[in-house]
Amino acid sequence: MGSIHRDKHEAILDAGYTLFGTHGFYETKMSDIAELADIAKGTLYLYFNSKEDLFLAVTRRDCDEFLDRLQAELHSLETVQEQLECVSAHHLEYYYRCKQHTKLFFMAPNNHAELNEYLKQFMEMYTRMVADVLETVSSEDTMLFAQTYIGMLDRLKMDILYDTNFNEDDLRKRIRFASSLFIHGFMSAKPANEV
Amino acid sequence: MGSIHRDKHEAILDAGYTLFGTHGFYETKMSDIAELADIAKGTLYLYFNSKEDLFLAVTRRDCDEFLDRLQAELHSLETVQEQLECVSAHHLEYYYRCKQHTKLFFMAPNNHAELNEYLKQFMEMYTRMVADVLETVSSEDTMLFAQTYIGMLDRLKMDILYDTNFNEDDLRKRIRFASSLFIHGFMSAKPANEV
Amino acid sequence: MGSIHRDKHEAILDAGYTLFGTHGFYETKMSDIAELADIAKGTLYLYFNSKEDLFLAVTRRDCDEFLDRLQAELHSLETVQEQLECVSAHHLEYYYRCKQHTKLFFMAPNNHAELNEYLKQFMEMYTRMVADVLETVSSEDTMLFAQTYIGMLDRLKMDILYDTNFNEDDLRKRIRFASSLFIHGFMSAKPANEV
Amino acid sequence: MGSIHRDKHEAILDAGYTLFGTHGFYETKMSDIAELADIAKGTLYLYFNSKEDLFLAVTRRDCDEFLDRLQAELHSLETVQEQLECVSAHHLEYYYRCKQHTKLFFMAPNNHAELNEYLKQFMEMYTRMVADVLETVSSEDTMLFAQTYIGMLDRLKMDILYDTNFNEDDLRKRIRFASSLFIHGFMSAKPANEV
DNA sequence: AATGAATGAGAGTTCATTCAT
DNA sequence: TATGAATGAACTCTCATTCAT
Numbered sequence: 001m002g003s004i005h006r007d008k009h010e011a012i013l014d015a016g017y018t019l020f021g022t023h024g025f026y027e028t029k030m031s032d033i034a035e036l037a038d039i040a041k042g043t044l045y046l047y048f049n050s051k052e053d054l055f056l057a058v059t060r061r062d063c064d065e066f067l068d069r070l071q072a073e074l075h076s077l078e079t080v081q082e083q084l085e086c087v088s089a090h091h092l093e094y095y096y097r098c099k100q101h102t103k104l105f106f107m108a109p110n111n112h113a114e115l116n117e118y119l120k121q122f123m124e125m126y127t128r129m130v131a132d133v134l135e136t137v138s139s140e141d142t143m144l145f146a147q148t149y150i151g152m153l154d155r156l157k158m159d160i161l162y163d164t165n166f167n168e169d170d171l172r173k174r175i176r177f178a179s180s181l182f183i184h185g186f187m188s189a190k191p192a193n194e195v
Numbered sequence: 196m197g198s199i200h201r202d203k204h205e206a207i208l209d210a211g212y213t214l215f216g217t218h219g220f221y222e223t224k225m226s227d228i229a230e231l232a233d234i235a236k237g238t239l240y241l242y243f244n245s246k247e248d249l250f251l252a253v254t255r256r257d258c259d260e261f262l263d264r265l266q267a268e269l270h271s272l273e274t275v276q277e278q279l280e281c282v283s284a285h286h287l288e289y290y291y292r293c294k295q296h297t298k299l300f301f302m303a304p305n306n307h308a309e310l311n312e313y314l315k316q317f318m319e320m321y322t323r324m325v326a327d328v329l330e331t332v333s334s335e336d337t338m339l340f341a342q343t344y345i346g347m348l349d350r351l352k353m354d355i356l357y358d359t360n361f362n363e364d365d366l367r368k369r370i371r372f373a374s375s376l377f378i379h380g381f382m383s384a385k386p387a388n389e390v
Numbered sequence: 391m392g393s394i395h396r397d398k399h400e401a402i403l404d405a406g407y408t409l410f411g412t413h414g415f416y417e418t419k420m421s422d423i424a425e426l427a428d429i430a431k432g433t434l435y436l437y438f439n440s441k442e443d444l445f446l447a448v449t450r451r452d453c454d455e456f457l458d459r460l461q462a463e464l465h466s467l468e469t470v471q472e473q474l475e476c477v478s479a480h481h482l483e484y485y486y487r488c489k490q491h492t493k494l495f496f497m498a499p500n501n502h503a504e505l506n507e508y509l510k511q512f513m514e515m516y517t518r519m520v521a522d523v524l525e526t527v528s529s530e531d532t533m534l535f536a537q538t539y540i541g542m543l544d545r546l547k548m549d550i551l552y553d554t555n556f557n558e559d560d561l562r563k564r565i566r567f568a569s570s571l572f573i574h575g576f577m578s579a580k581p582a583n584e585v
Numbered sequence: 586m587g588s589i590h591r592d593k594h595e596a597i598l599d600a601g602y603t604l605f606g607t608h609g610f611y612e613t614k615m616s617d618i619a620e621l622a623d624i625a626k627g628t629l630y631l632y633f634n635s636k637e638d639l640f641l642a643v644t645r646r647d648c649d650e651f652l653d654r655l656q657a658e659l660h661s662l663e664t665v666q667e668q669l670e671c672v673s674a675h676h677l678e679y680y681y682r683c684k685q686h687t688k689l690f691f692m693a694p695n696n697h698a699e700l701n702e703y704l705k706q707f708m709e710m711y712t713r714m715v716a717d718v719l720e721t722v723s724s725e726d727t728m729l730f731a732q733t734y735i736g737m738l739d740r741l742k743m744d745i746l747y748d749t750n751f752n753e754d755d756l757r758k759r760i761r762f763a764s765s766l767f768i769h770g771f772m773s774a775k776p777a778n779e780v
Numbered sequence: 781a782a783t784g785a786a787t788g789a790g791a792g793t794t795c796a797t798t799c800a801t
Numbered sequence: 802t803a804t805g806a807a808t809g810a811a812c813t814c815t816c817a818t819t820c821a822t
Contacts, residue, residue, distance in 0.1 A: 005802090026221040027305045030796060040804045042798080051796065111222065120357060134381070144372060145381055147354075148347045155346020156339075162315065177339060185380025186329070186340055200785085225813065235787045240814065395806085416611040417696065420792060430808045435793070500612045510747065524771070534741075534762060535771055541740020542733045549732075552705065567729060575770025576719070576730055590781085615817060625783045627819080636817065 009047050011037040016058040021101025025055055025109045052112045059108070059115065063122045066094060070129060083133045084149070085179040091153040092178075095160045096171050126150065149182050204242050206232045211253040216296025220250055220304045247307045254303070254310065258317045261289060265324060278328045280374040283348055287373075290352040291366050321345065344377050399437050401427045406448040411491025415445055415499045442502045449498070449505065453512045456484060460519060473523045474539070475569040481543040482568075485550045486561050516540065539572050594632055596622040601643040606686025610640055610694045637697045644693070644700065648707045651679060655714060668718045670764040673738055677763075680742040681756050711735065734767050 015036035019028045030051055034041045048054040070090045077083045108115060130146035156174045160166050210232035214223040225246055229236045243249040265285045272278045303310060325341035351369045355361050405427035409418040420441055424431045438444040460480045467473045498505060520536035546564050550556050600621035604613045615636055619626045633639040655675045662668045693700060715731035741759045745751050 008802095024305045029794090034805095041796090042804055042806095043802080045797070046802070111218075123353070137382075141372075144351075144369075145376070147350055148373065148376055149381075151347045151350020152343045153346070154350060155342050158318070158342070174339075177336075178343065181340070181343060181380070182376075183380050183382050185376070185378050185383065186344075187332070187378050188380065188383075203785090224811090236813095237788060237815075238786055241785065246813070398806090413696075419790090431792090432794075432809060433807055436806065441792070500609045513743070527772070531762075534759075535766070537740050537743070538737045538763065538766060539771075541738070542736045544740060545732055545736020546729075548708070564729075567726075568733065571730070571733055571770070572766075573770050573772050575766070575768050575773065576734075577722070577768050578770065578773075593781095614815090619784095626817090627783055627785095628781080630818070631781070 008037075008039060008043070011039070012044060012047055012054065013058055013061055016054050017062065017101065020055055020058055021098070025051075030054075052109050052115065055109060056112070056115045056118060060118060063118075066090075067122070067125055067129065070126075074129070074133065080133060080137050081179065081183065084130075084182060085175060087130055087133070087149070088153055088178045089175045091150070092156060092160065092171060092175055095157040096166075096168075099161055149178075152178050152182060203232075203234065203238070206234070207239060207242055207249070208253055208256055211249050212257065212296060215250055215253055216293070220246075225249075247304055247310065250304060251307065251310045251313060255313060258313075261285075262317070262320055262324065265321075269324070269328065275328060275332050276374065276378065279325075279344070279377060280370060282325055282328070282344070283373045284370045286345070286348040287351060287355065287366060287370055290355045291361075291363075294356055344373075347373050347377060398427075398429065398433070401429070402434060402437055402444070403448055403451055406444050407452065407491060410445055410448055411488070415441075420444075442499050442505065445499060446502070446505045446508060450508060453508075456480075457512070457515055457519065460516075464519070464523065470523060470527050471569065471573065474520075474572060475565060477520055477523070477539070478543055478568045479565045481540070482546060482550065482561060482565055485547040486556075486558075489551055539568075542568050542572060593622075593624060593628070596624070597629060597632055597639065598643055598646055601639050602647065602686065605640055605643055606683070610636075615639075637694050637700065640694060641697070641700045641703060645703060648703075651675075652707070652710055652714065655711075659714070659718065665718060665722050666764065666768065669715075669734070669767060670760060672715055672718070672734070673763045674760045676735070676738040677741060677745065677756060677760055680745045681751075681753075684746055734763075737763050737767060 012033065015033045016028075019033055019036060030044055031041050033054070034044050037044075044054070048057060070087065073086050073090060074083055077086055108119075127143055127146045127150060130149055131142035134142040134145050156178055159170065159174070163170075207228065210228045211223075214228055214231060225239055226236050228249070229239050232239075239249070243252060265282065268281050268285060269278055272281055303314075322338055322341045322345060325344055326337040329337040329340050351373055354365065354369070358365075402423065405423045406418075409423055409426060420434055421431050423444070424434050427434075434444065438447060460477065463476050463480060464473055467476055498509075517533055517536045517540060520539055521532035524532040524535050546568055549560070549564070553560075597618065600618045601613075604618055604621060615629055616626050618639070619629050622629075629639070633642060655672065658671050658675060659668055662671055693704075712728055712731045712735060715734055716727035719727040719730050741763055744755070744759070748755075
């Protein structure tokens with residue numbers, strides 16, 4: 001029974017992830033989610049109290065996994081360079097893997113306190129994870145550096161999302177480009193494809 | 196006659212800017228915009244064909260001005276350092292000035308072809324403007340570098356938006372921090388408050 | 391379950407028949423139909439996709455029944471005279487029974503392809519039914535004769551609709567009058583009340 | 586001044602005739618009529634009090650002319666046969682001339698007392714005109730005969746309106762067909778194309 | 781007499797949510 | 802636990818009419 005419950009719970013989250021991700025919060029109907037999850041509309045409300053709650057749960061599952069995996073990958077690495085490139089790879093590969101689900105962050109519902117709170121926490125944890133990497137080198141302003149690094153990565157995802165010809169080579173180039181630029185700066189940077 | 200028409204047009208754009216900016220596209224009602232602009236609901240439709248069109252016009256006015264001002268400011272500067280810091284200042288000060296209107300970008304309507312097209316163009320023009328600055332130093336991958344720089348800045352705006360204690364000093368610090376980090380990289384960076 | 395569904399479906403059609411019939415398509419509000427059918431406004435849209443579709447369904451039910459009954463009645467008769475009088479009676483009695491619902495044909499929505507198509511088919515089937523009766527006597531231009539006969543009948547309904555003193559005797563008189571005139575023509579016609 | 590006034594008055598009626606006739610009352614916008622008449626929207630209301638009034642005026646002009654012309658044509662004829670064929674020709678040629686304006690009668694506004702009153706009067710005058718023709722032969726039930734004749738004609742117009750291949754020959758055939766059928770009846774009728 | 785910008789009541793339709801089964 | 806028919810508040814947009822110019 002409990003496992004049937006878990007299965008349905010997951011099925012709803014999967015459907016929500018797909019639809020919220022591709023059409024955004026407002027353009028996704030609860031009935032569509034129910035249909036894709038192959039359950040009745042009313043059943044959704046046995047598992048989630050509202051559309052907002054479901055969206056939060058979808059976001060949470062996705063973001064938590066993002067952080068867990070990053071944490072695990074970082075543990076096995078030693079140098080700051082390696083670790084920063086790991087962050088870069090993790091961030092960009094995430095978007096490369098799920099190009100089509102990016103409305104999840106763009107089109108979130110407004111004014112949902114709990115969601116805003118969660119997203120804030122997520123960003124803080126993500127930033128702290130990167131800051132911890134930097135801490136081994138310098139202890140000043142690591143949160144600010146970390147934040148900025150994440151910003152760089154987040155912009156580079158744009159090509160992934162909008163450039164339809166974007167391929168694996170472009171991906172690898174950007175992964176190295178970002179960590180290198182962050183570490184050495186623009187002035188000392190070699191052109192991206194030589195890095 | 197024409198000036199009354201222009202006034203009302205502007206009043207609607209102002210009201211739209213305020214409400215779309217604070218509540219996002221979907222959570223803003225046309226009737227609220229009409230009320231804030233102090234006109235009748237029907238009058239909105241004499242000036243704009245639809246809610247989407249109004250949103251596009253609001254966005255356009257805001258973004259065009261952003262680029263025009265940046266262009267003008269860049270012209271009067273000479274070194275790359277100065278110019279990059281100018282970009283940094285322009286970007287962050289924009290958000291500092293209008294903290295409360297940031298939903299304009301977050302919560303845009305989905306699937307509005309013309310809007311998507313415009314935003315793409317905006318980003319390309321913004322990126323190219325920054326790339327042109329970098330071109331005086333290196334001609335390799337300038338679009339990629341420019342994009343990344345903008346990404347850094349865009350993430351730094353987050354503190355502005357969510358940290359309620361954020362003050363003018365924090366602003367100035369981040370402006371210098373961003374350009375310095377971009378130019379010299381993390382490894383050679385001095386702590387931010389010494390830059 | 392299905393029968394509750396059928397009941398509600400019928401209730402909506404009944405309400406639509408009454409209101410469209412008395413006020414016409416444009417002067418009837420979906421909310422009025424919902425109210426008369428004793429359901430919520432939104433429920434209408436579970437059964438019909440749009441106001442136009444509902445109107446079409448109402449029309450269809452009414453016209454189909456009209457033809458089915460006529461068909462059945464004609465089968466039991468033998469002479470052309472009897473059959474033509476049966477058509478006459480059927481046509482005029484229909485209007486006599488539902489004087490108040492005649493806006494159904496007058497005030498249909500414009501430009502609804504499916505509705506126009508249906509009405510065209512209805513007229514063709516009605517005409518063919520009458521033409522088949524005539525065919526036993528002559529095979530020339532039966533469709534044209536049939537059409538004309540229906541035209542005569544359709545004009546005679548006007549008194550029914552607008553003459554408030556119109557009674558059953560007037561009805562019977564016109565039923566015989568029409569078939570007799572059609573068969574023998576004006577020149578050889580005896581005065582209507584002697585037929 | 587007066588003639589300018591008359592010109593504009595006529596221009597509005599012409600535009601109304603065209604648009605009401607092609608799209609019906611409800612699907613025609615006052616603004617479209619103004620545009621077609623080449624005047625401002627507000628000006629319409631200097632000449633007509635409301636959309637309904639304008640529709641009534643358009644109808645009135647059209648119907649009055651219809652009767653006036655018929656009256657004139659009938660005067661020059663002598664035998665009942667000729668006169669009835671004249672009615673037939675007048676009725677069908679009217680529709681043949683203005684196929685595209687037939688929404689004028691189909692899609693009239695509901696519940697406009699004055700319009701309903703006028704249409705009733707129109708029908709009565711039309712019927713009486715035909716009844717007067719019949720009176721020279723028989724004095725019984727002439728109104729009923731007249732009404733029925735008009736009904737025949739009105740149905741025959743349908744082919745004109747919906748059969749896109751309908752040509753002048755078809756028209757002439759129906760004109761003779763109708764009067765002949767009315768006079769001699771179906772039983773003694775010769776096939777239409779031999780009449 | 782002529783204008784056309786402004787009005788605002790009111791329409792059809794949607795969809796998150798409920799609840800009897 | 803699961804259903805899905807039913808709900809009704811809330812939305813965007815229309816258009817006949819007005820009135821200051």
